[in-house]
Amino acid sequence: MSEKKKLRVATTSLAGCFGCHMSILDIDERLLDLLEVVEFDRSPITDIKHCGPCDLGIIEGGVCNAENVHVLREFRNNCKILVAIGACSVNGGLPAQRNHLELHDILTAVYQTEGGLAHGVHIPNDPELPLPLNQVHPIHEVVKVDYFLPGCPPSGDAIWKFLTDLIAGRTPHLGHGLIHYD
Amino acid sequence: MNDQNTLSTLQAVLSRHGNDGTRLMQILRETQEALGWLSPATLTAVAKTIGWPRAKVEGTAAFYSFFHTRPRGKYCVLWSDNITDRMLGNRDLMQAMCEKLWLEPGRLSEDGLVSVNTTSCTGMCDQGPALLVNYRAITRMDMARVEQMVELIRSETPLDQWPAEWFRVEDNVRRADILLSGNFVPGSALRAAVARATADGTTASNDRSVKESLPRGLVGPTAMLDEMRLSNLRGRGGAGFSTRLKWEACRNAPLKDGQTRIVVCNADEGEPGTFKDRVLLSAHADLVFEGMTVAAYAIGATKGFVYLRGEYRYLLEPLNEVLARRRQANLLGKNILGLSGADFDIEIHLGAGAYVCGEESALIESLEGKPGRPRIRPPFPVTNGYLDQPTIVNNVETFASTAMIALNGGEWFSKIGTKQSTGTKILSVSGDVLRPGLYEYPFGVTIQQVLDDAGAKGCVQGVQVSGPSGITLSADELERRIAFEDTPTAGAMMVFDCSRDMFEVAHNFAHFFAHESCGFCTPCRVGTQIVARLMDKLATNHGSQYDISELFKMHRLMQGASHCGLGNTACNSIFDTLNKFKPAYERRLKSLDFEPAFDLDAALSEARQMTGRDDAGAHLSNELSHVETSR
Amino acid sequence: MSEQQTFLLDNEEIPFNPGETIMQAAKAAGKYIPHLCWHPEFKPHGSCKLCTVKVNGRFGSSCTMQATAGITVENRTTELDDKRRTLLQMLFIEGNHFCPSCEKSGNCLLQATAYDLGMMSPHFDHFYPDRPVDASHPDVLLDFNRCILCSLCVQASELADKKFVFNMGGRGMRGRKIIINSESGKLGDTNFSVDDRAASICPVGVILKKRVGFAVPYGERKYDKAPASVVEVAK
CATH class of the missing domain: 3.40.50.11540 (NADH-ubiquinone oxidoreductase 51kDa subunit)
Structure with a gap:
């Protein structure tokens, strides 16, 4: 009998702090068990630059600029199941706390009127830099998202429970103690 | 309150109402009519005199659309924005008025002279487009009146010097029965009631x-x-x-x-x-x-x-x-x-x-x-x-x-009407008919009969009975009868011919409910806003099947969980039009998959403006399948 | 003494005293009906609609409906919990609820109720309203971003403190908000005190005592130890 095909998983961080990825590492030695059943595609763990066809995509962080949109779409186009992981991905999180302000006012304050700016500083306009969106969006406002794993970050145990449920074909269920928004 | 005139005006209003807080609505209205708006100091003075906590007075002032707690223009123009006004072209007229006055809708002009905005139906659907100027009703607006009105506003002509004809409100009684026939002698009913009782x-x-x-x-x-x-x-x-x-x-x-x-x-x-x-x-x-x-x-x-x-x-x-x-x-x-x-x-x-x-x-x-x-x-x-x-x-x-x-x-x-619906019903007929106005019938009249009498224009696509909270009938249902046991109604009947977009009817109503929800209960307060936003998304061709199922979900939640009839009926016309006029929705769909509610490329507009960039990387396609791989 | 009257709640017989609401009788029997704007010390408000149940097949708010003998009440059914989850999501997207930076996190009834009902996402698009905070009072901060309009502070200030510092005013989602009882609209210009009942009634993170934030470590906060469904019927 042939070896069971491994689940192909991609992960990325958009407007996030990589805290959720650190928490993925917090599942500790169970990572080895995980690697028995999954293989990683694009992810900070593999350094693969673009996402190929995957069973599962895990997105940390919200959508705050044009590049985030491109990456998110790449994941959505390639992943059968897309998971939002962490507060920023789920509701915009810390970056979205700028949303009640006008982007114009923010850029002006940060690059033009704040004290301590170097002389001649201007709003960066290098074409290499992705432009910021008017507002920061949780990923479900931009693409269809199949599952959500909230937390800032979700604990290693929550991630483990979530992934093992999903891999086993169960709808993930966290329950008291594992479900957290903070 | 340092202005002595203001103070004495206010005290006159208050004493006319016996400094009685239960009369606050009338106190605030009369005060506003005299002073223009309800300033923080005015509210404080009112609260003190009637002996209510200030926050309670402000609570009332802030609830009603016609009370102004911020300075109001000398002229406050509010266009009635019912679907029937829309069909008569109110949006173009309002736009023209704003352009002539160099105004954005909803904004007070720099000089504090005038503001132009919309309001919910003003009850002049048979003689629209209608509006209110400083809460006085004006009917039958057209471009000539817009132009003249702009001049009168610019020259700050007092309202009582405006053409009297503008303020004329027609009765438009087209069919009268026992109520509208008009030969009632005051006192006769009371005397008859008293006569029926025995002497002692x-x-x-x-x-x-x-x-x-x-x-x-x-x-x-x-x-x-x-x-x-x-x-x-x-x-x-x-x-x-x-x-x-x-x-x-x-x-x-x-x-x-x-x-x-x-x-x-x-x-x-x-x-x-x-x-x-x-x-x-x-x-x-x-x-x-x-x-x-x-x-x-x-x-x-x-x-x-x-x-x-x-x-x-x-x-x-x-x-x-x-x-x-x-x-x-x-x-x-x-x-x-x-x-x-x-x-x-x-x-x-x-x-x-x-x-x-x-x-x-x-x-x-x-x-x-x-x-x-x-x-x-x-x-x-x-x-x-x-x-x-x-x-x-x-x-x-x-x-x-x-x-x-x-x-x-x-x-x-x-003996008038039907067994379960006795007497007559006055119907307010508007929309695509030759003779809009009032039609009084014994209960049991068919919709078709009303349409025939009112002169429905050409082919009838749908009829909204009993207003946005009522029922949307399709052309297949015109033999239905006005009666509690068949088609109950509070009296409104808006007629839409085949040239109309039934989606826009439900879209207009969705915004009406979002504007009018009192905000007390969660399902109605937030639900009406979510529904209005979903309808906007569909209207701007950003929608998908996913959004249609969301509308059904909101209908199921709000009908039942809401505190009062407003929330319970707020999705009626969406539910009806989705069931009876589904192609009106489907032809607006962008795709069958999920679509974002906002325009991604437009979401970069501010950053483009601030950086002066317009290169390819400064834009986003709105197609999900479009993936940038050349970075 | 007449026989104890009862009604059926999720197929269990619940005793009640005449005049009690379904919510009161359920709580007394140790049965949890999810709720946000209801508080045992105050009059039922009936606005959050989390406590919506089905009474003999019809929807109603259990906090305002009187218990009557023989009624059949559905509470924790899939249908009702689905609706409750949607209502919670609506409350989350209506305001700005950023739990990681909120000092009420772990002690917040909105959050704990959402945990209990397994709310994994806000589902809807966010409104991200602009709601400035009021830091004018020396001892208390008001962060309206988290307000769920339950009116408990209004009742507490009026009925318990006899002050009427707060009122719920305005209309609709854009207008409805807490009105402060001062001409400036600032809490610092009222006679509000940190010792008022209203200062500790807020179920979410709007009314916060200054200089005590994040005092209890993660893992030991109110709803870390037990879920809302346990805490709310135990007190």
Whole structure:
């Protein structure tokens, strides 16, 4: 009998702090068990630059600029199941706390009127830099998202429970103690 | 308040109302009419004088659309924005007006002269496009009037020097039956009601109720209730509750010391597309007031209110004149018709732009000077209504019918209409018909008959019966009848020919409910906003099937979980149009998959502007399949 | 003494005293009906609609409906919990609820109720409203971003403190908000005190005592130890 095909998983961080990825590492030695059943595609763990066809995509962080949109779409186009992981991905999180302000006012304050700016500083306009969106969006406002794993970050145990449920074909269920928004 | 004139104006208003907080709505309206707006200092002074916490006064001021807690333009123009006004081109006219005045809708001009915005239906659908200028109704707007109005505003011409013709409101009665035929003699119904009672029962009609162990023989009011029972009259506000049962419950409710029973006439005709009460009050006020007085006689009430929607402000003075005339004729006041103890008087209270006040308990809150928030029920108004007193709230048309029942008897009335829906119904017909206006029919008339009489133009696509909270009928259903057992209605009938977009009908209604939700309960407060946003998304061709299923989900949640009828019915027209006119939605869909609600490329606009960039990387395609891989 | 009257709640017999609401009787029997605006010390408000149940097949708010003998009440059914989850999501997207930076986190009834009902996402698009905070009072901060309009502070200030510092005013989602009882609209210009009942009634993180934030460590906060469904019927 042939070896069971491994689940192909991609992960990325958009407007996030990589805290959720650190928490993925917090599942500790169970990572080895995980690697028995999954293989990683694009992810900070593999350094693969673009996402190929995957069973599962895990997105940390919200959508705050044009590049985030491109990456998110790449994941959505390639992943059968897309998971939002962490507060920023789920509701915009810390970056979205700028949303009640006008982007114009923010850029002006940060690059033009704040004290301590170097002389001649201007709003960066290098074409290499992705432009910021008017507002920061949780990923479900931009693409269809199949599952959500909230937390800032979700604990290693929550991630483990979530992934093992999903891999086993169960709808993930966290329950008291594992479900957290903070 | 350092300005002495302002202070004395305010004190005059307050003392006219006895410094009574329950009269706050009238105090705020009159103050605003005199001072232009309700400044923080004004609210503080009002609160101090009436002895209410300031936050409570501000709570009321902030609730109603027609109260201004920020400086208002010298001219405040509000375009009626019902779907019928839209169909008559109000949006283009408003746009033209804004351009000529160098204004953005909703913004006060730099010089504080004028603001232009929209408001919910002003009840002039048969003579639109309509608007309010400083809360005075103007009908039949067109481009020539827009141009002239802009000039009058620019030259700061006072409103009473504007062409009188603009303020003319037509009755447009196209078919009259028992109510609108207009040969009612004031006092005749009351005399008939009194005559029906035996002699020893005609005194002290205000003093008893069944539960208070009636002295024997006080059968005057009972005789009237018998007629009401025979008539089988059902409430004309739409719900169709038995008028007699409501009255009996109120009559039987115990009174505490110092209390009286209250008769309230609900003239908060806010359901878009309805304008029958306006005509009843402008042309047949005696009929309505007499019906109220008959009701007071039957239940033993001494105090009556007409709660008149703010949009009908222009009716206040004429109605007060009718009341004065009736007092002179001894049809109101003390010992009416010479009956000892038959005391009853009526006062007009004006609303201030809040559809939800059409709900009877919200209306009572408003009468008490509070925000119009529907109460938790039970208890019902019939036992705990205005200032906790037993109160009946009936529609204008219900009272008009009551007068006719008193005059001609319940049996006579019950022979009109159908068995379960007796009497007549006044329909306010607007939209795509040659002769918009009022049509009074015996209950049981088919929709088709009404359309034929009104001259429906060309092919009829749909008919909205009973306003946005009512039912949307398709062309297949025109043989249905106006009756509580078939198609119940509060009276509105808006007709849409085949050139109309039925999606836009539901879209307009979605915004109406989002604007009018009182905000008390979660499902309606947030739900109406979510629904309006989903409809906007579909309207701008960003929607998908996913959004349509979201609309169904919101309908299921709001219908049932909401606190009052507003939330419960807010998705009716969406549900109906989705079921009966689904292609109107489907042809707007962008795709069958999920689509974001916002334009991604437009979401980079500010950053593009700030950086001066316009390269390929400074744009986003709105197609999900478009993936940038060249980075 | 007449026989104890009962009604059925999710197929269990619940005793009640005449005049009690379904919510009161359920709580007394140790049965959890999810709720946010209801508080045992105050009059039922009936606005959050989390406590919506089905009574003899019809929807109603259990906090305002009187218990009557023989009624059948559905509470924790899939249908009702689905609706409750949607209502919670609506409350989350209506305001700005950023739990990681909120000092009420772990002690917040909105958050704990959402945990209990397994709310994994806000589902809807956010409104991200602009709601400035009021830091004018020396001892208390008001962060309206988290307000769920339950009116408990209004009741507590009026009924318990006899002050009427707060009122719920305005109309609709854009307008409805807490109105402060001062001409400036600032809490610092009222007679509000940190010792008022209203200062500790807020179920979410609007009314916060200054200088005590994040005092209890993660893992030991109110709803870390037990879920809302346990805490709310135990107190």
